[in-house]
Amino acid sequence: MMRMITHHFFACYNCGMKKLGWILLICLLFASCSTTQKDMESEVNYIHITDLHHLSKTLYEEGETLERLSKSNDSKLFLYSEELLSAICDKAIEEKPDALLISGDLTFNGELVSLKELKKYLRKVEEAGVDVLVIPGNHDINYPYANKYMGSFAMKVDNIPQATFLEEMKEFGYEEAIYKDTSSFSYAYAMNDKEWVIALDANTEGHIGDILDSTLQWLDETLTIANEKDIFVTVMSHQNVLRQNESLYEGFVINNADEVVEILKKHNVKLCLSGHSHIQHVSTDGDLADYCTESYVVYPLNYATIDIYKNHEYSYSTKSIGIYQEEAKECFDQRNIDELKREIGELNISEEEKEKMVTYALDFNRAAFSDNQEELRKLKEDSTYKLWQEYGGELFWFSYMEMYFSDL
Numbered sequence: 001m002m003r004m005i006t007h008h009f010f011a012c013y014n015c016g017m018k019k020l021g022w023i024l025l026i027c028l029l030f031a032s033c034s035t036t037q038k039d040m041e042s043e044v045n046y047i048h049i050t051d052l053h054h055l056s057k058t059l060y061e062e063g064e065t066l067e068r069l070s071k072s073n074d075s076k077l078f079l080y081s082e083e084l085l086s087a088i089c090d091k092a093i094e095e096k097p098d099a100l101l102i103s104g105d106l107t108f109n110g111e112l113v114s115l116k117e118l119k120k121y122l123r124k125v126e127e128a129g130v131d132v133l134v135i136p137g138n139h140d141i142n143y144p145y146a147n148k149y150m151g152s153f154a155m156k157v158d159n160i161p162q163a164t165f166l167e168e169m170k171e172f173g174y175e176e177a178i179y180k181d182t183s184s185f186s187y188a189y190a191m192n193d194k195e196w197v198i199a200l201d202a203n204t205e206g207h208i209g210d211i212l213d214s215t216l217q218w219l220d221e222t223l224t225i226a227n228e229k230d231i232f233v234t235v236m237s238h239q240n241v242l243r244q245n246e247s248l249y250e251g252f253v254i255n256n257a258d259e260v261v262e263i264l265k266k267h268n269v270k271l272c273l274s275g276h277s278h279i280q281h282v283s284t285d286g287d288l289a290d291y292c293t294e295s296y297v298v299y300p301l302n303y304a305t306i307d308i309y310k311n312h313e314y315s316y317s318t319k320s321i322g323i324y325q326e327e328a329k330e331c332f333d334q335r336n337i338d339e340l341k342r343e344i345g346e347l348n349i350s351e352e353e354k355e356k357m358v359t360y361a362l363d364f365n366r367a368a369f370s371d372n373q374e375e376l377r378k379l380k381e382d383s384t385y386k387l388w389q390e391y392g393g394e395l396f397w398f399s400y401m402e403m404y405f406s407d408l
Helices: 002-014 018-039 064-071 076-093 110-126 162-169 213-227 257-266 326-344 349-367 373-381 384-391 396-405
Strands: 042-049 099-103 133-136 147-150 152-154 185-190 195-198 232-237 271-274 281-285 286-292 301-310 313-319
Touching: 002 152, 018 133, 042 076, 042 195, 042 232, 064 162, 076 110, 076 232, 076 301, 099 110, 099 232, 110 152, 110 162, 133 195, 133 326, 152 301, 162 257, 195 301, 232 301, 257 286, 257 373, 271 301, 286 384, 326 396, 349 384, 373 384, 373 396
Parallel strands: 042 099, 099 133, 195 232, 232 271, 271 286
Antiparallel strands: 042 301, 147 152, 185 195, 281 286, 301 313
């Protein structure tokens, strides 16, 4: 472009049109900059949250059962799930994205009452002018552990059959979709005439983790239409489309992900949003990227923001909800402290060195789950890592660290 502009200017200058040449040069440069700036304007923007695991406060009270659950629930800050839900809905209303995308595990363990409670909050977001799009997770449909926790007892409560999920959640995406898959809760939602969201459901009744053959065909046909219309498609799934972790991926990635990826790449899909793994990470396969957003009820309580630009590029970033940070950090660390102390307790080193190794491992785990590359690089250079290399080489935690450090 610059070469063409300069050539045109000197042609004008040589014809005795110096003034006109300068004017033309300035105008063309301005037009070029304006086009670039226009291309990079945000066409649509999203907030993405996942793995809400909302548990209604009507389903528990203090007691032995709740205490046991608090120690064995994978660091989820479920006792504050209503406050966190209220806070993220307030964020969506305040920030006014074009859509709030929620990629599954809406409920703690598939309790119908929790889903109904969630519905009231999501309606407030839509009433404020923000579209809400949901899909189910593996914890939502016919989950067998829908309980209430009272004193010393855990008692069964109504769970969520697939037909009930569809009825309760249809107003959040499916009902207004331009294309719907009749075999699952998958659908295509038009944000405008150039951007769609495809919600891809891998949690249909009796087929948890699978994309049905009929849904694969629907996906292929729908993306064919999108390609013909030059639509930028963002795909949202609960389970990951691409492996986020080379050691721990079984059960986290869609079971027939290879078939899904083949269809997505065939139709030049660039952007997938997923959850389920409860870690913050992005994996790529050629031009296809799968951004796994961490659970917003697990430390550090983050949500993602995505901008899609006019030139079909995009940006992805995370933000903190901003409440209960210390409670979340304590809950996240506590799950690992006892295990670490048991592992390190047998080592023939001083108590001071053992304590250093425990603290280091907790710092590492928080950085790994949050995909904090800067902190991971610092930890790799930290002198305490040498203690792990010298004394902890046979321990699980050392191999866990090595897996992340090898990617830096």
